[in-house]
Amino acid sequence: MAAGASRVFVSHLSGIAVFDPNGDQVGRVRDVVVMLRGQPAPGAGSPQRERPPSVLGLVVEVVSRRRVFLPMTRVTGVESGQVITTGVVNMRRFEQRPSETLVLGELLDRQVSLVETGEQVTVLDVGIQQLPARRDWQIDKVFVRRLRRGKGGALRRRGEALTVEWSAVTGFALEEREQGAATLLATFERMRPADIANTVHHLTPKRRVEVAAALDDDRLADVLEELPTDDQVELLDELPDERAADVLEAMDPDDAADLLSELAEHDKERLLQLMRPQDAAPVRRLLSYEEGTAGNMMTTEPIVLQPDDTVALALARVRNADLSAPLAAQVFVCRPPDETPTGKYLGLVHFQRLLRDPPFTLVGSIVDTDLRPLPPETTLPAVSSYLATYNIVAAPVVDEGGHLLGAVTVDDVLDHLLPDDWREEAAQRLPIAGGPRAEGVVRYGG
Structure with a gap:
């Protein structure tokens, strides 16, 4: 101008x-x-x-x-x-x-x-x-x-x-003391949850609480999943218990379990009691596994189909915009029931295979049975090696009875491999010099 x-x-x-x-x-x-x-x-x-x-x-x-x-x-x-x-x-x-x-x-x-x-x-x-x-x-x-x-x-x-x-x-x-946040939230409308989380992280503690109070449950859940652990705990602690339970229900079960694991035992149990039983059950299941194992890291909501479902149905499920890219990369085929823990696990079908077969093809006829599933006790190094060896982005987790419990995705593994403060570390990878703001400059455009 x-x-x-x-x-x-x-x-x-x-x-x-x-x-x-x-x-x-x-x-x-x-x-x-x-x-x-x-x-x-x-x-x-x-x-x-x-x-x-x-x-x-x-x-x-x-x-x-x-x-x-x-x-x-x-x-x-x-x-x-x-x-x-x-x-x-x-x-x-x-x-x-x-x-x-x-x-x-x-x-x-x-x-x-x-x-x-x-x-x-x-x-x-x-x-x-x-x-x-x-x-x-x-x-x-x-x-x-x-x-x-x-x-x-x-x-x-x-x-x-x-x-x-x-x-x-x-x-x-x-x-x-009680500043609104409606106008600030309007600037978030076109931002991704990770970018909103970065903005919220840099606000004062008072403003973080005000913004959290103004966000709806689903949006706050998305933002919490992207925040550093300390910020997650701080914001959850500031929410009324009923609201905190609602937000935990809106989070992915594995992220909700990770957050609850940071709380004192009595606080964790109080919030689990306030959650709907159908939402609390998978979170409790994840919390029952030892930290750093496949059972603790997995998501309990992969795409599950029955063997007589068609490729057309599988592609429709994959198109769900709410799915992360790793979860949308394959579907898992199981006997009924098709909610985890499922009936007998039969195998998986990769997204690329779904694209190659006619829409009327039954997924049971193209299932990949060669890729062995992981037991829930599999350690983090073993899970990492498994994903790298087979060049896949999600691995099935199956119990001793052959029931699919969930899937460990590459982003789950990275979250546990990286240090706790990796979000802050990622923002400091560029070389900088000491001194006041006038120093440590980078010249763009030649």
């Missing part, structure tokens, strides 16, 4: 691509860093003509979901849904300083007051603008919504939305 051009509202920056001068993508914008200044006091009359808050830079997510700081002085343009930089990016992991505020993470959904009337409003967005003939940026506008209240002070309905000058509102510096 050229100097003096129209302002940009921060919500429109969320997730847009950052490019170097040669057109190569550097990353995506995840937040905007500002430094708040003093504001007029409530009831102070006409707004004071003081300089609005400075925009220090952008939080940009680069390779391996690493978040770095991009100073606004290195932004040469914001146009057509993209940010253009000078080509020099500091690769040091972004660490928020006490004097800094994140617009998306901390300012949106706050309740502030109009200076002239003292009326409470909710912040929906913040506008930033580049100063003429300079590379400095500042907040100049705030998009707010009035709160309409009925008798007794209860919120009645949405009030009028309006855009005001920054100096026309006050209260950003005050601590807010």
